[in-house]
Amino acid sequence: EAGVAQSPRYKIIEKRQSVAFWCNPISGHATLYWYQQILGQGPKLLIQFQNNGVVDDSQLPKDRFSAERLKGVDSTLKIQPAKLEDSAVYLCASSLDLGEIPEQYFGPGTRLTVT
Amino acid sequence: KQEVTQIPAALSVPEGENLVLNCSFTDSAIYNLQWFRQDPGKGLTSLLLIQSSQREQTSGRLNASLDKSSGRSTLYIAASQPGDSATYLCAVKTSYDKVIFGPGTSLSVIP
Numbered sequence: 001e002a003g004v005a006q007s008p009r010y011k012i013i014e015k016r017q018s019v020a021f022w023c024n025p026i027s028g029h030a031t032l033y034w035y036q037q038i039l040g041q042g043p044k045l046l047i048q049f050q051n052n053g054v055v056d057d058s059q060l061p062k063d064r065f066s067a068e069r070l071k072g073v074d075s076t077l078k079i080q081p082a083k084l085e086d087s088a089v090y091l092c093a094s095s096l097d098l099g100e101i102p103e104q105y106f107g108p109g110t111r112l113t114v115t
Numbered sequence: 116k117q118e119v120t121q122i123p124a125a126l127s128v129p130e131g132e133n134l135v136l137n138c139s140f141t142d143s144a145i146y147n148l149q150w151f152r153q154d155p156g157k158g159l160t161s162l163l164l165i166q167s168s169q170r171e172q173t174s175g176r177l178n179a180s181l182d183k184s185s186g187r188s189t190l191y192i193a194a195s196q197p198g199d200s201a202t203y204l205c206a207v208k209t210s211y212d213k214v215i216f217g218p219g220t221s222l223s224v225i226p
Contacts, residue, residue, distance in 0.1 A: 041218050045214055093158075103161055106151075108158045
Protein backbone atom coordinates (compact mmCIF):
# COMPACT_ATOMS: atom_id res chain seq x y z
CA GLU A 1 0.00 0.00 0.00
CA ALA A 2 1.46 3.36 -1.03
CA GLY A 3 1.81 5.91 1.73
CA VAL A 4 0.94 9.60 1.85
CA ALA A 5 2.89 11.50 -0.79
CA GLN A 6 3.96 15.12 -0.46
CA SER A 7 5.86 17.50 -2.69
CA PRO A 8 8.10 19.33 -2.73
CA ARG A 9 10.23 17.98 0.11
CA TYR A 10 12.06 21.26 0.59
CA LYS A 11 11.31 24.84 -0.36
CA ILE A 12 13.17 28.08 0.27
CA ILE A 13 11.44 31.37 -0.49
CA GLU A 14 11.76 35.00 0.45
CA LYS A 15 9.19 36.68 2.67
CA ARG A 16 6.18 38.04 0.83
CA GLN A 17 6.51 35.38 -1.86
CA SER A 18 3.90 32.68 -2.43
CA VAL A 19 4.29 28.93 -2.10
CA ALA A 20 2.12 25.86 -2.58
CA PHE A 21 2.39 22.35 -1.23
CA TRP A 22 0.77 19.23 -2.60
CA CYS A 23 -0.48 16.11 -0.84
CA ASN A 24 -1.79 12.82 -2.18
CA PRO A 25 -3.37 10.73 0.60
CA ILE A 26 -3.60 6.98 0.85
CA SER A 27 -6.15 5.65 -1.60
CA GLY A 28 -9.59 5.40 -0.05
CA HIS A 29 -8.83 7.64 2.91
CA ALA A 30 -11.68 10.11 3.30
CA THR A 31 -10.07 12.37 5.87
CA LEU A 32 -7.06 14.55 5.12
CA TYR A 33 -5.15 16.76 7.53
CA TRP A 34 -2.60 19.53 7.11
CA TYR A 35 -0.31 20.22 10.07
CA GLN A 36 2.33 22.86 10.72
CA GLN A 37 5.30 21.73 12.83
CA ILE A 38 7.64 24.44 14.03
CA LEU A 39 11.08 23.27 15.12
CA GLY A 40 10.98 21.82 18.63
CA GLN A 41 7.20 21.69 18.82
CA GLY A 42 4.52 19.14 18.12
CA PRO A 43 2.43 19.41 14.96
CA LYS A 44 -0.42 21.90 15.00
CA LEU A 45 -3.52 21.14 12.96
CA LEU A 46 -4.17 23.75 10.29
CA ILE A 47 -7.09 22.22 8.43
CA GLN A 48 -9.00 18.96 8.30
CA PHE A 49 -11.03 17.73 5.32
CA GLN A 50 -13.67 15.02 5.18
CA ASN A 51 -13.80 14.13 1.48
CA ASN A 52 -13.79 17.60 -0.11
CA GLY A 53 -15.51 19.41 2.76
CA VAL A 54 -13.76 21.31 5.54
CA VAL A 55 -14.30 19.84 9.02
CA ASP A 56 -12.02 22.14 10.99
CA ASP A 57 -9.98 25.15 9.92
CA SER A 58 -10.08 27.05 13.19
CA GLN A 59 -6.30 27.35 13.41
CA LEU A 60 -5.69 28.23 9.78
CA PRO A 61 -4.47 31.84 9.33
CA LYS A 62 -7.01 32.56 6.65
CA ASP A 63 -5.57 35.95 5.74
CA ARG A 64 -2.59 34.21 4.16
CA PHE A 65 -3.20 30.46 4.13
CA SER A 66 -5.65 28.60 1.93
CA ALA A 67 -6.26 24.95 1.22
CA GLU A 68 -8.44 22.97 -1.09
CA ARG A 69 -9.23 19.36 -1.76
CA LEU A 70 -10.91 19.12 -5.10
CA LYS A 71 -12.65 15.83 -5.91
CA GLY A 72 -11.95 14.64 -2.37
CA VAL A 73 -8.52 13.19 -3.16
CA ASP A 74 -5.42 15.38 -3.59
CA SER A 75 -5.01 18.56 -1.64
CA THR A 76 -2.98 21.74 -1.94
CA LEU A 77 -1.98 24.16 0.80
CA LYS A 78 -1.00 27.67 -0.23
CA ILE A 79 0.67 30.51 1.63
CA GLN A 80 0.41 33.99 0.15
CA PRO A 81 2.29 36.08 1.17
CA ALA A 82 4.75 34.15 3.33
CA LYS A 83 6.18 35.51 6.57
CA LEU A 84 9.37 34.55 8.38
CA GLU A 85 7.35 32.79 11.09
CA ASP A 86 5.88 30.43 8.49
CA SER A 87 9.21 28.57 8.42
CA ALA A 88 8.24 25.07 9.50
CA VAL A 89 7.61 21.56 8.29
CA TYR A 90 4.18 21.13 6.74
CA LEU A 91 2.84 17.63 7.27
CA CYS A 92 -0.03 15.99 5.48
CA ALA A 93 -1.83 13.02 6.98
CA SER A 94 -4.81 10.91 6.05
CA SER A 95 -7.14 8.52 7.82
CA LEU A 96 -9.89 6.20 6.79
CA ASP A 97 -12.70 8.19 8.35
CA LEU A 98 -13.67 10.40 11.25
CA GLY A 99 -14.66 7.51 13.48
CA GLU A 100 -13.41 6.82 16.95
CA ILE A 101 -10.32 5.07 15.64
CA PRO A 102 -9.03 7.45 12.97
CA GLU A 103 -5.47 6.20 12.87
CA GLN A 104 -3.52 8.81 10.98
CA TYR A 105 -0.82 8.07 8.43
CA PHE A 106 1.66 10.84 7.76
CA GLY A 107 3.61 11.90 4.72
CA PRO A 108 7.31 12.87 4.90
CA GLY A 109 6.50 16.58 5.09
CA THR A 110 7.64 19.68 3.26
CA ARG A 111 10.30 21.76 4.98
CA LEU A 112 9.70 25.45 4.25
CA THR A 113 12.32 28.08 4.94
CA VAL A 114 11.29 31.72 4.59
CA THR A 115 14.21 34.16 4.40
CA LYS B 116 -9.12 23.93 26.15
CA GLN B 117 -7.19 20.69 25.82
CA GLU B 118 -3.45 20.93 26.41
CA VAL B 119 -0.96 18.11 26.00
CA THR B 120 2.43 18.07 27.66
CA GLN B 121 5.27 15.58 27.58
CA ILE B 122 7.98 14.98 30.13
CA PRO B 123 10.90 14.84 29.82
CA ALA B 124 11.66 17.03 26.81
CA ALA B 125 14.83 15.05 26.18
CA LEU B 126 16.22 11.78 27.47
CA SER B 127 19.53 10.00 26.99
CA VAL B 128 19.94 6.39 28.12
CA PRO B 129 22.50 3.61 27.60
CA GLU B 130 21.55 0.76 25.33
CA GLY B 131 19.58 -2.02 27.00
CA GLU B 132 17.80 0.12 29.55
CA ASN B 133 14.05 0.10 30.00
CA LEU B 134 12.51 3.56 29.88
CA VAL B 135 9.23 5.40 30.31
CA LEU B 136 7.99 8.44 28.43
CA ASN B 137 5.15 10.47 29.87
CA CYS B 138 2.23 12.28 28.28
CA SER B 139 -0.32 14.38 30.17
CA PHE B 140 -3.55 15.96 28.98
CA THR B 141 -5.83 18.41 30.75
CA ASP B 142 -9.26 17.28 29.55
CA SER B 143 -10.12 13.63 30.17
CA ALA B 144 -12.90 13.66 27.54
CA ILE B 145 -10.87 12.08 24.76
CA TYR B 146 -11.73 9.55 22.07
CA ASN B 147 -8.28 8.06 21.81
CA LEU B 148 -4.60 8.67 22.35
CA GLN B 149 -1.91 7.85 19.82
CA TRP B 150 1.86 7.56 20.19
CA PHE B 151 4.06 8.47 17.23
CA ARG B 152 7.71 8.28 16.41
CA GLN B 153 9.42 10.97 14.33
CA ASP B 154 12.88 10.56 12.87
CA PRO B 155 14.84 13.68 11.86
CA GLY B 156 13.62 15.12 8.57
CA LYS B 157 10.81 12.61 8.29
CA GLY B 158 7.11 12.38 8.93
CA LEU B 159 5.44 10.65 11.84
CA THR B 160 5.06 6.92 12.21
CA SER B 161 2.19 5.61 14.31
CA LEU B 162 3.34 3.28 17.09
CA LEU B 163 0.29 2.58 19.20
CA LEU B 164 -3.29 3.83 19.38
CA ILE B 165 -5.30 3.42 22.56
CA GLN B 166 -9.06 3.82 22.43
CA SER B 167 -10.73 5.71 25.27
CA SER B 168 -12.22 2.44 26.57
CA GLN B 169 -8.84 0.68 26.69
CA ARG B 170 -6.17 0.75 29.39
CA GLU B 171 -3.15 -0.31 27.37
CA GLN B 172 -1.79 -1.49 24.05
CA THR B 173 1.33 -3.50 23.31
CA SER B 174 3.45 -3.90 20.22
CA GLY B 175 6.74 -5.75 20.49
CA ARG B 176 8.98 -3.94 22.97
CA LEU B 177 6.49 -1.07 23.31
CA ASN B 178 3.67 -0.80 25.81
CA ALA B 179 1.40 2.21 26.12
CA SER B 180 -0.99 2.77 28.99
CA LEU B 181 -3.86 5.19 29.36
CA ASP B 182 -5.43 6.55 32.54
CA LYS B 183 -8.16 8.94 31.45
CA SER B 184 -9.21 9.93 34.94
CA SER B 185 -5.76 11.25 35.77
CA GLY B 186 -5.09 12.56 32.26
CA ARG B 187 -1.97 10.49 31.73
CA SER B 188 -0.43 8.07 29.30
CA THR B 189 2.94 6.37 29.43
CA LEU B 190 4.99 4.74 26.71
CA TYR B 191 7.24 2.00 28.03
CA ILE B 192 10.16 0.89 25.86
CA ALA B 193 11.86 -2.32 26.94
CA ALA B 194 15.49 -3.15 26.26
CA SER B 195 16.19 0.07 24.38
CA GLN B 196 18.31 -0.01 21.22
CA PRO B 197 20.20 2.74 19.34
CA GLY B 198 17.61 2.42 16.58
CA ASP B 199 15.00 3.65 19.04
CA SER B 200 16.62 7.09 18.98
CA ALA B 201 13.97 9.51 17.71
CA THR B 202 11.38 12.01 18.93
CA TYR B 203 8.28 10.46 20.45
CA LEU B 204 5.02 12.39 20.31
CA CYS B 205 1.66 11.69 21.84
CA ALA B 206 -1.59 13.03 20.41
CA VAL B 207 -5.14 13.01 21.76
CA LYS B 208 -8.34 13.10 19.78
CA THR B 209 -10.82 15.22 21.69
CA SER B 210 -14.58 15.01 21.88
CA TYR B 211 -14.69 17.88 19.39
CA ASP B 212 -12.87 15.80 16.76
CA LYS B 213 -9.67 17.78 17.21
CA VAL B 214 -6.27 16.12 17.31
CA ILE B 215 -3.82 17.83 19.64
CA PHE B 216 -0.17 16.88 19.83
CA GLY B 217 2.28 17.20 22.66
CA PRO B 218 5.70 18.80 22.05
CA GLY B 219 7.51 15.47 22.03
CA THR B 220 10.33 13.77 23.92
CA SER B 221 13.66 13.50 22.13
CA LEU B 222 15.23 10.12 22.94
CA SER B 223 18.87 9.19 22.45
CA VAL B 224 19.97 5.61 23.10
CA ILE B 225 23.73 5.44 23.50
CA PRO B 226 25.48 2.27 22.26
